[in-house]
Structures are given as structure tokens and as C-alpha cells.
Amino acid sequence: MSRQQHSVHNILCLKEAICQMNILMISDVYFPRVNGVSTSVESFRKALARQGHSVTLICPAYPIGHEDDPDILRIPSRSVPGDPEDRMMHYRRVLELMPDLARRQFDLVHVHTPFVAHYAGLKLARRLGLPVVETCHTLFEEYLHHYIPWLPGSLLRWAVKRVALRQCHVVDALIAPSPPMRDAVERYGIRRPIFVIATGLPLGEFRCAMDGDFRQRYQLPTNAPLLLFVGRTAHEKNIGFLIDMLPKVISRHPSALLVIAGEGPARDALARQAQQRGVEKSVRFVGYMRRDGPLQSMYRAADVFVFASRTETQGLVLLESMALGTPVVSTAVMGTLDVLRDNEGCLIAEDDPNDFANKINRLLDDASLRSRLSQSAMDYADQWHEDVKASQLIELYRQICGPARVAGCLEESIGKHEA
Numbered sequence: 263m264s265r266q267q268h269s270v271h272n273i274l275c276l277k278e279a280i281c282q283m284n285i286l287m288i289s290d291v292y293f294p295r296v297n298g299v300s301t302s303v304e305s306f307r308k309a310l311a312r313q314g315h316s317v318t319l320i321c322p323a324y325p326i327g328h329e330d331d332p333d334i335l336r337i338p339s340r341s342v343p344g345d346p347e348d349r350m351m352h353y354r355r356v357l358e359l360m361p362d363l364a365r366r367q368f369d370l371v372h373v374h375t376p377f378v379a380h381y382a383g384l385k386l387a388r389r390l391g392l393p394v395v396e397t398c399h400t401l402f403e404e405y406l407h408h409y410i411p412w413l414p415g416s417l418l419r420w421a422v423k424r425v426a427l428r429q430c431h432v433v434d435a436l437i438a439p440s441p442p443m444r445d446a447v448e449r450y451g452i453r454r455p456i457f458v459i460a461t462g463l464p465l466g467e468f469r470c471a472m473d474g475d476f477r478q479r480y481q482l483p484t485n486a487p488l489l490l491f492v493g494r495t496a497h498e499k500n501i502g503f504l505i506d507m508l509p510k511v512i513s514r515h516p517s518a519l520l521v522i523a524g525e526g527p528a529r530d531a532l533a534r535q536a537q538q539r540g541v542e543k544s545v546r547f548v549g550y551m552r553r554d555g556p557l558q559s560m561y562r563a564a565d566v567f568v569f570a571s572r573t574e575t576q577g578l579v580l581l582e583s584m585a586l587g588t589p590v591v592s593t594a595v596m597g598t599l600d601v602l603r604d605n606e607g608c609l610i611a612e613d614d615p616n617d618f619a620n621k622i623n624r625l626l627d628d629a630s631l632r633s634r635l636s637q638s639a640m641d642y643a644d645q646w647h648e649d650v651k652a653s654q655l656i657e658l659y660r661q662i663c664g665p666a667r668v669a670g671c672l673e674e675s676i677g678k679h680e681a
Contacts, residue, residue, distance in 0.1 A: 473555025
């Protein structure tokens, strides 16, 4: 081999070496538990695999059946008091994976949640001599008072910030899914680098799936204006706001229906609120929808997607709705402020029931506006393809791992080629 050929050969080896990474992810939640963290982990897992990388995920076992996937390591778990949907992994059972994980030769550990996953993931990384990246998916200071109402909100916020400071300062880098979430974390006083990488959408797969006629399946009138909310029926999602503003929509569109798709601890309270507001016949709870057709059919059946959460770190359901051409009416707070662009597939409303209802009525009254926003929604969603976001994540991984990994991989790859 000539010197020039040898140089080209080495460059090709280098490209091969740095293009493939072996990542260990760990999360306290994953499917069949449906929420934004599960969706984000699944999106990055699949997109990274398509790009030639290996991802192994450690997550809880749930009482119902799971997939048969050797790259998903399910850990025995117990129930969480007051939260029947979630499970808590047994810490020691995670650490028992150490011999097997050592043989897999990972490049980096990516932690997705701050509970058992954080502490066990950090312990695994230290024993394996690997860098650790953690994603701040959730602004817990805005959540906990709904679940621990007997403690003062100020005390809970102080405790959350103290824990966040201690956790974030022991990892090598942090990821936030949106600039507002990054800013919120920085206000805690965290000095670690925080990189903004949003979760993307599997647009091809997501748009292709269909499963019958949603309205027919749930016996909804064909011509009734359909408002849709998708997400956990949890207090922090601010679904009560949507019920409060619904009478103002019904006064102009008497047959309008609000469909709430999801499950959670606020379900019964929301049903009582609808009854108190006199709109119980105009609110339908349909539970979770599978993502392999039923969810897509529901999005497409809706005339308007409505959202008013004040605590989202990104708001993936907004992008899902727009990807399928359903225009959005939403407030723009926290993560949704970064996702939404007024008149690009959506109308941004004030955090006020009158303004929110007026925006919905404007859309329902104007078919040409709905058509224009529907098209612009799909165009806008194209910018959020998960392959783009996965590439950004890999670049961060390489930056964290540093040149030592590239040099080691290059030496190993060249040795394999020359052998």
C-alpha cells in the first residue's frame, strides 16, 4: 500500500470509528408508561439506531407485558405511592447488571430522569469510567405541589432546587429540550454546560399510520366541531382551563366537543369540573390512544388541537398535531414558547379564557384559515424530524467523549482493517 493509499485508508477508518457510538441510556419511565419522557427516549433510540449507533436502555419492568428486545433491560420495580402509573426500579438490581454492561464497552451514559435512574446511572458510569450526560425533561418545582399538597409550595420549590443543584453538578453535561427549560435550570445556579436539543418526530412513520374513522368509533357527530387535547390528565397540564373556556365556544358553536385523550390523577376532578360548568355532555374522555394508528386517526379527525399547559419543557403533542395537519390553538409558556410560531400552523392565545375561546371560534368560523394553517403546520413540523435532532445529540456525545475516544477507536479500527 502506497503512502497516499495508506492515508486514505486511515481517514476511512477514522470516519468509521467516530461514526458509530455505543450508548447506555437509563430512565425511570418508558413505554408502556405514556408520557413525554418515554416518547423522547423512544424517538432518540430509534433515530440513533438508524444512523448506525447502538443504544441500550435500562428502564422499569411494568405489570403488563413488554417487548422482546435485547437492547431494553427491564429492571424489577415496585409501585409508587399515590402514583399508580409509575414504577420505581430496584437500585441494587440495576447495579447487578455491571458485569454484563462492562462487556458491552459503552462510550457514554445518558440519564433521562432524576430518581433511581440518576443515582444508579451515575454509579454505573463511575464504575465503568464513562462520562455522564443528563437530560432535564421536567420542571419538577411546578409539579410537586399537586402531589404533596400538605407541604408549603415554597418549601417544595426550595427542596427541588437543592436536589437539582447537587445532581446536575456531578454530571459532565446537561441537555434541555428547549431554551426556556435551559433558562429555568440556569436560574437554579447550575454551572454545568447546558445544551438545547429538542426531541424530534418520526415523521414518516407517524404520518403513515391510520386506523379507521375516529368519529365513527366513538359515535361522535360527523359535523360537530372537534377540539382535541392529548396528554396526561394531570393537574399540571392545566386542562381545567380548557373546560373553563369551553362554554364560550359552545355559545357560538353549540355542537362543539372537547375530546380529552389521556389518563392520570386529575381525571375524576376534571369530570366533576365539566359537570359544574354545565358542559359534561360536550366533554369526552377517551383514555390513551395507541401510536400505531388510533392516535393519528384522532389527530386527523379534530378541527383544532387545544393546549394550555404552563409547565411543558417542549410540548411534543403540539408538533404531532401539526405534523398531521391539525391546526393548534395554544398558550405559549415555557417549552411551548420555543416550539410555537404564531400563524405557522397555530394561533397563540393569551392565558385568558376569553382570548383562547375567541381564537378557537375564529378558526371554526373560517375554513380558509383552517386550511392555510393546516398546510403551514405540516411544513413547520418538517423542521423537527427526529433524524436531525439525533444528529445533534451525537455531536454532543462526541464532544463530551473527547479526542481520546476518537484516537482509541481509530487505533482499534485500523488494527482490524490491517488484520
